[in-house]
Amino acid sequence: MRYFITCYVAAVMLGGLLLLAQPKAPAKLVFSTKQGNVTFDHAAHVSRAKNDCATCHDKLFPQSKTAPLNFKASVHKTAEKAKSSCGACHTPGGVAFDSKGNCKNCHVK
Ligand code: HEC
Numbered sequence: 001m002r003y004f005i006t007c008y009v010a011a012v013m014l015g016g017l018l019l020l021a022q023p024k025a026p027a028k029l030v031f032s033t034k035q036g037n038v039t040f041d042h043a044a045h046v047s048r049a050k051n052d053c054a055t056c057h058d059k060l061f062p063q064s065k066t067a068p069l070n071f072k073a074s075v076h077k078t079a080e081k082a083k084s085s086c087g088a089c090h091t092p093g094g095v096a097f098d099s100k101g102n103c104k105n106c107h108v109k
């Protein structure tokens with residue numbers, strides 16, 4: 001009996017440690033650019049993705065706010081065409097507004 005209790009306690013503790021080791025999703029991330037700051041509402045994007053982190057991680061972005069976004073080349077046309085980075089969704093005909101005429105949706109001076 002004591003053996004089982006020990007195993008149970010060990011399993012619960014291990015589970016807790018694994019949860020702690022998981023990186024915490026940020027609420028918002030601010031990217032500063034010469035065009036004006038871009039606030040990325042991470043929480044809103046997560047809920048629109050129905051909490052599926054794999055929609056973006058790691059195929060579009062690593063879980064690091066300091067990693068390069070790779071979205072700025074030729075004023076977003078490169079990523080919009082390749083459907084990479086933010087351009088995976090923010091692209092003409094995509095699920096979200098593209099850059100054309102919508103600079104101020106993202107850039108705030
Ligand atoms: C719509 C896309 C998207 C979804 C969905 C998403 N993320 Fe992110 N996440 C990002 C972007 C963009 C960054 C910043 C990447 C960069 O700066 O290169 C980021 C960064 C992060 C970071 C790093 C924060 C830091 O301080 O460095 C963590 C941790 C993270 N995400 C966790 C999660 C978790 C957990 C989920 C699921 C609950 C999730 N993300 C879902 C887009 C997303």
Ligand code: HEC
Pocket residue numbers: 038039040041044045048049055056060069085086087088089090095096097105106
């Ligand atoms: C998985 C798809 C997806 C990716 C990747 C994505 N977005 Fe979005 N984003 C959306 C959707 C969907 C909306 C809501 C669009 C609408 O209302 O027309 C949105 C809305 C926004 C908004 C408006 C404010 C808000 O959150 O409602 C901003 C700003 C924005 N995105 C910036 C970004 C930036 C910057 C990136 C890259 C770091 C990015 N998004 C990557 C899907 C995405």
Ligand code: HEC
Pocket residue numbers: 031032033034035038068069070071072073075076086090097098099100101102103104105106107
């Ligand atoms: C979906 C959000 C979004 C939209 C819409 C958008 N941008 Fe951006 N923009 C960003 C993000 C995020 C970055 C940073 C990208 C990176 O680091 O790769 C950026 C970077 C830039 C840069 C590089 C600035 C620097 O400091 O190097 C320029 C220039 C730029 N955008 C111009 C524009 C113009 C002009 C428009 C409208 C035609 C526009 N952007 C529309 C999100 C957006």
